[in-house]
Amino acid sequence: MSQKLITIDLDGTTLNSQNQVSPKTVAVIQAATKAGHLVSIVTGRPYRISAAIYDQLQLKTPMVNFNGALTHIPHQHWQGEYKRTISKAIVLDMLDNQQNLPLKMVAAEGKHTYLANHLPPASLNFFPTTLAQDQLLSRTSLIRNPTSMVLFVDAHQEQVVRNTVLHRYGQQVDVGVWGGPTSVLEVVSKGIQKAKAVAYLAKEYHIDRQNIIAFGDEHNDAEMLAYAGRGVAMRNATPIIKGIANDITEFDNNHDGLARYLEAYLKLAN
CATH class of the missing domain: 3.40.50.1000 (HAD superfamily/HAD-like)
Known part of the structure; x- marks a missing residue:
């Protein structure tokens, strides 16, 4: 064969x-x-x-x-x-606008890096359950363009957030939706x-x-x-x-x- x-x-x-x-x-x-x-x-x-x-x-x-x-x-x-990475400016913009958008967590990931602005709920077992000081997502900690950005949102706000991301950055990124009971959006490089x-x-x-x-x-x-x-x-x-x-x-x-x-x-x- x-x-x-x-x-x-x-x-x-x-x-x-x-x-x-x-x-x-x-x-x-x-x-x-x-x-x-x-x-x-x-x-x-x-x-x-x-x-x-x-x-x-x-x-x-x-x-x-x-x-x-x-x-x-x-x-x-x-x-x-x-x-293939996404611009870190997109992640920082999400952080800046988290009061205007119903975001419960913003995380950015690469091959060996994980940064988040909050701990996820226990139901999201794909994420670390503790955050070290150097894993807190901020303008100073995010020094490289990440491979992926993850947004945790309320279920009824999923479409609003997705549309907002696509409206602002649709020429640069694609937005995927995780299946299952929790509403998680994943943003990656377009295509x-x-x-x-x-x-x-x-x-x-x-x-x-x-x-x-x-x-x-x-x-x-x-x-x-x-x-x-x-x-x-x-x-x-x-x-x-x-x-x-x-x-x-x-x-x-x-x-x-x-x-x-x-x-x-x-x-x-x-």
Whole structure:
């Protein structure tokens, strides 16, 4: 079988609903790597909450964070690393206008930096639960353009804030909305999407598009699954993602759906 580039989303795909990687998933991904295939994590998560999963899977391949705004190989200097940032002026403008806009938290993130003006509510477990003095977001602490800006807002104000950001900076940024019970807006450089990062990886490793297998479950996986030669939706994926995909896993993310699919498709030895 020709070498495949296997791009895997994390939440709802590689991870179960307890945000864990099962032993079966670890074993299958290591078997796929041993068979000569390239497995790359392609996630909306920042690096700080995906590095441990990368290490658990014992990967040495590039990882994509922030839905494509950062592509890098953890723990080493890679000449192919790239990042797309947003102007720090946009973040500072949000800070200056937080009284006029119903913002509960403004955070700015890069590969190794996290700055926020408040602690998030406990329900937002993707963020640090403590803030050191040097993590407080301010004009003096924000010295570099960040990869991502996150705005936590009241649910009924989500559309107002989103429209305001797009009205002011729509030529420079895109605004994504996190799914789930909390209202979180993520602002990244305009045109960022997972598919562009996957195309970049395929070019770097000389892998044809038809040899890309992509796994996902949510709206931010749509372009990636459509771009891949074989887009695979999880059993637990949204109806839209299932409609885009070439195939659907027999099992969901709580029952090793990705691992079982890969094992069978790549004919990996048990």
